[in-house]
Amino acid sequence: MIEKLWYGKNCLFWLFIPFALLYGLIAFVRRFLYRVGMLKSWHSPVPIIVVGNLSVGGNGKTPLVVGLIEALKQKGLQVGVVSRGYGGKSDNYPLILNDTTTTAQAGDEPVLIYQRTNVPVAVAPHRSQAVQALLNQYQLDVILTDDGLQHYALERDIEVAVVDGKRLFGNGWWMPAGPMREREDRLKSVDLIIINGDSINNLATKYAHKTYTMQLTPLYAVNLLTQEKKPLSSLQNICAIAGISHPKRFFDMLEKMQANVTKTVSFADHQKFTLSLLNDVASCQQTLLMTEKDAVKCRQFAQQNWWYLPIDAQIPTPAIEQICLLLTKIQSQRE
Template sequence: MINNIWYNNALLLRLICMPFLIPFSLLYGLITTLIRLSYRIGLFQIKRFPLAIIVIGNLTIGGTGKTPLVIWLVEKLKRRGWRVGVVSRGYGSCSVTYPLLVNSTTMSNQCGDEPLLIWQRTGVSVAVAPRRIDAVEFLIKNNDLDVIVSDDGLQHYALARDIEWVVIDGIRRFGNGWWIPAGPMRERQYRLNSVQEIIVNGGNIRDARETPMKIQPDLIVNLLSNESISLSELKNKKIVAIAGIGYPRRFFCTLKEYGILPIKEVNFSDHQHYQEKDLINLIPTHSHFILLMTEKDAVKCRTFARKNWWYLRVNAILPSSKENLLLLPIEKVIDHYLKKD
């Protein structure tokens, strides 16, 4: 229901709910504005580090495509010879100790699904802590790095940053424009005036400052064997598709765009902590049925996966003509810190 208020023209729902939600939104906006102002005037301390810090975040809650963009950026910087680390708050994580360095034995419930996915795709050092500054300190102490990328953290003002990228859902944009809970906004749209790059995932760009991005399917990968097949091989198969992400509809629409028509679509909550019982009865045990999920879901299901469970691997695609324009400012910041050393 709340998404109908935020993103759709559900007039009746808005008339009923908005009068109750707006006071809480104004309070949320006041608190977040005061917090940001407190850091700007020096009331709260901003922690600065001796290397480049890049933050990739968004203004709204819910999935916008940050994690694929983080993977894209990390891979591009690695190919240019830079030593990259990643930090995350690890939403939904529950570790005995923090900071936590993600490795081959780390479970998704310990570190969060996005950090584990980023580590599996890139192989760089990924540290998780409720306070990102603790994760940055840990990475610097234990690794020789040139740059750290923060997955989310636009509103984590305790962490000084050199460059900010904001990711926008190009279809839903900012919804009704209200702060949480009357709308989806963590910060209002004017915050875009202070960031270095605006990346628009899907839809159409509306401003010269915006850079378009697409989330493009790559391969279908088996959770147990890591065997990979093309999307076309799933056409006319009996598929049950599941998604536990911020915007599940995007996943289901992508499948249909590529001719994959599931017999059933199942939504789970974002950052769902899956258990075997949640999925085992969704499809018959026959091998000709397939359970298909997102890559973010897959990192949480490998320990109890079946041989007919697959996931869709995706990549962020940005215009090649924009690559240097995006990366050169980061490399200038990296060079600046290296010269200071």
């Protein structure tokens, strides 16, 4: 229903307009108060790169964060990551992730980022506390914040906005009438715009000097239990599941790759999986294939026939170079 309301046509749309206008007013006033200094932002001693969205839902933000981490590491930089840790609950904050940290404690995305990149990751409802916790334990050159474009309590040096190339901004309205946290004109003030996938839109023309297109490239299938890697084409009788914001993107990717998918099942974003739930979805004669984000929640009770499909973000070299130039400029200004 939400998908049709935000990205299609639904007669209930008009019922949400008053709430959307209220949301937009609150968002505007809140940002204005930070800009004029009536609400204070915490300034980090090392540069902060915020990677976020204007709209809610899966736009490819986490793969982009992973890709940026790897690119910055190749440049010789020591990188850390902070996140709110949505979907997780820890007894103590800030929480610095380690090999035993679960998604129930830290949330799906932080655990995925930590396992994929092996860089320091910290979560806290107040991201400034997570930044301080990392700096107390590590010598870092730059810190990325996974999401948080609207978290103005943390001062940022570089803003990267991710846009879904296919869905763009839906109907363009604030929540709950539409998917927007902030309106499209917020793109004027960000440093880079990354469009996830090919798209027919005017963003590349309108913001040509700072807009780049990334592609999400599927890798090999990985067995959750044994870590064996196989070409996706070798898997048969696949039951594909996705507990992400936009499951259709995952299923469309599998179809494009001509995977032998016989069944697809969508779950809510941040779905909590159990062995019994997944056994009900796929029999032992089927191959259960999931996203990497789902896999980080299922490793402790993984079965022999469970696989996941990691993806890499192919980020254009000029985008990486622009970020590095901005970092160099920021560093020189701080010295």
